[in-house]
Amino acid sequence: MDISVTFGDEEVSAQAEEAVRKLVEDGVPRALAAGDPALWGPEAEEEAKIRLGWLNLxxxxxxxxxxxxxxxxxxxxxxxxxxxxxxxxxxxxxxxxxxxxxxxxxxxxxxxxxxxxxxxxxxxxxxxxxxxxxxxxxxxxxxxxxxxxxxxxxxxxxxxxxxxxxxxxxxxxxxxxxxxxxxxxxxxxxxxxxxxxxxxxxxxxxxxxxxxxxxxxLDQAEEARAALDGEANPGLALGAAIGAAALSGRDKLLLDDSLSPINGLPDWAEQLIAESTGKQGRGVLPVVGIDPTGAADEFVAGIDTEGDAEVNGPLGAQFLIWEYATAVAGRLLGVNPFDQPNVAESKESTARILAEAGDGPLPTGVPSLVDGPVEVYGEIPEHVKDLPGVLTMLLEGIPAQGYLSILSFLDREAAFDVPVPEDASFEVITDIWAAHDPASLQGLLSIRTDRPVTFGWGPRYLHSTGQYHKGGPQNGVFLQITGAVDNDLEVPGQPYTLGRLELAQALGDLDALRKRGRPVVRLHLTDREAGVRHLLTAAREV
Structure with missing residues (x-):
């Protein structure tokens, strides 16, 4: 079984080698193998004491x-x-x-x-x-x-x-x-x-x-566990590379699995890395689903795929290597990789919004402008008159070392319900689906900027990248998408429906982002299917 981390970038390799040397000097591999909770400093020790069981799973x-x-x-x-x-x-x-x-x-x-x-x-x-x-x-x-x-x-x-x-x-x-x-x-x-x-x-x-x-x-993971013992191990090398790269300014981690037989690992790693490192104004932003641009702050990690770092191994091994690497990167960045201090902010805002609204309407506010089936909420300059203008404004507002994050509180499978011709080829079918999928917005906007564009489904991302959005560097720009609900669903024993909860969660996160000074615009689709099509058309006009 091939379990390895190799480097395709000389600068990354040199930085990783130096970081590994320092980590070994500090006794980190030995202490981590022993489950030492003091590795991340005194403030993290109490949390780490009850969070190191993953090493032996x-x-x-x-x-x-x-x-x-x-x-x-x-x-x-x-x-x-x-x-x-x-x-x-x-x-x-x-x-x-x-x-x-x-x-x-x-x-x-x-x-x-x-x-x-x-x-x-x-x-x-x-x-x-x-x-x-x-x-x-x-x-x-x-x-x-x-x-x-x-x-x-x-x-x-x-x-x-x-x-x-x-x-x-x-x-x-x-x-x-x-x-x-x-x-x-x-x-x-x-x-x-x-x-x-x-x-x-x-x-x-x-x-x-x-x-x-x-x-x-578990067999795969156990073999990886043996490879993680000692100083020359893939988890240590990967964590050293991620941490050292971030400290040198390459803190946008593009995850590429295009040649891997493993399906979807970047989505799992995205949560692991963002929620573990994104705090105290620092962190590593994982980027999934777009191609590298060659920007100076990018670091490409390939999963069974070439990159600045290439991580090889079967799924069980990958899980353990990335967990180990994230713990090591946390040590280098000086953050506790086991807490999530800012996740509660959106939860608390959601609970407050539901409680204050009672049986009445939720506090959505008044749209700044309306473009067809899309209402726009947020601070919009007077010269911006339509949806392409809003998207252009957001792209132009991304800081030099920043990113744009699209946060979609919609049905992530609705595009697959769109009828397709019986004799359509796979390529035609995927084109039809893409034309009705909000996630297509990521690709359309990413080719119009050299900054990373991320995409998250709400409320899923609240338990993932949501920590980084609020606890990480102050360089994110946010585009939130919500939609009208035509066929709601009661939650037995609770005073809210699912649709009401979904909107309250969006508004709660909106409130949390704004309180932290994050620039954010909310788009509300008064007709979901028409709104998605209109939004994707607008993105093509930017």
Missing amino acids: PVTSRELLPQITALAERVRAEGLEHVVLAGMGGSSLAPEVICATFDVPLTVLDTTDPGQVRRALADRLDRTVVVVSSKSGSTIETDSHRRIYEQAFRDAGIDPAGRIVVVTDPGSPLERAAAEAGYTVVLADPAVGGRYSALSAFGLVPSALAGADVARL
Whole structure:
């Protein structure tokens, strides 16, 4: 098994070599192997004491295999072929990559968009098993999904106790609630934080139920764990390269997996790196989905693909190498890689907005201008009269070392519902989908600037890059997209619908960004399908 990190850039190689030398002198590899929580300074020590279990997951997670195997066999014996995962951040991103790489189907719900949730509910409910994944159970999105599926099962005459599997920490409120409801519970290692949990129960349970070979995944990770012992190891080299590059000004980490047999790892690494390093006004911005421009602050990391650094290895090994590297980069940057101090800001703003609005309308404000099915909210100069002008304004407003982030609170699968001709080629079909996909905006705008353009689906990104947006360098420009809801969905036992929650989450993050002085514009699509088409047309005119 090839597990390695090599360098295609002489400057990166030299910087990494020097950083490794200093890390070895400071005893970092030995201390990290021993799980020393003092590595990231006294302020991080208490958090690190309870967050280093990921180092041993390739071994300790094997204890879960008999329970997971028995559960998967029971699910298959009962004909439950549709596996739905309700989880956010680390609870969903790793299983999504695992299942895509092993080519097994998994429906991931990390959204509050009613259209996306309705689509999952309509898909084989009689053959559905739902995995509810949350360390505490208090995550508002996951709690909403659990409530909705419980009601849907009961309405269909199905006992939820036979259809819901809970993955959580020992002693959590969710464990107690699940036990009372009679749900199957799999307990995760409480000494592992969410974004480091790929090889824990959070990554393994839904993946195994979907049909992935998780024992093989652990085999791959265990071999990588052996490679991480000592001074000459790939995780140390990668972490040294990322950290040293960022300290020298190359803090935009473009993740390229174009030649990799692994599917979607950059989306998982994006959360790991952004949420771990983006704090105290510093950090590394992972960039997924666009080509390098050659800008001076770019650092290209290839996953089984050439780059300034190339990381080779199977999925289980990649998980562990990137986790190790992120911890090392945190040490070099002088930040705690295990906390997320600014994530709560958007959550608190959302809760306040919902509470203050009561049964009334949410405080959306008055649009600065309207261009067809798109309302524009924010500080817009008088000379800007239309949507192309707004997009131009945002692009021109990106600082010299900054970036533009597109944050879309919409249904990320709606484009695939667009009818296509029966005899259409794959190329024609993908073109049709792209013409209706908000994510296409990233590519359209990225070719109009030499600065990075990132794209995140809300509220998913709130548990990922949202930390970097608020805690990282003050050089981001933000474009938020929301949309009208035509067919909302009640959340049983709660005073809000999914659509209302989705909009409140968008407004909550908008408020958090503005309080920190981040430039942000919100586009609201009064007709979602027409609005997306109009927005993409406007981007082509910039």
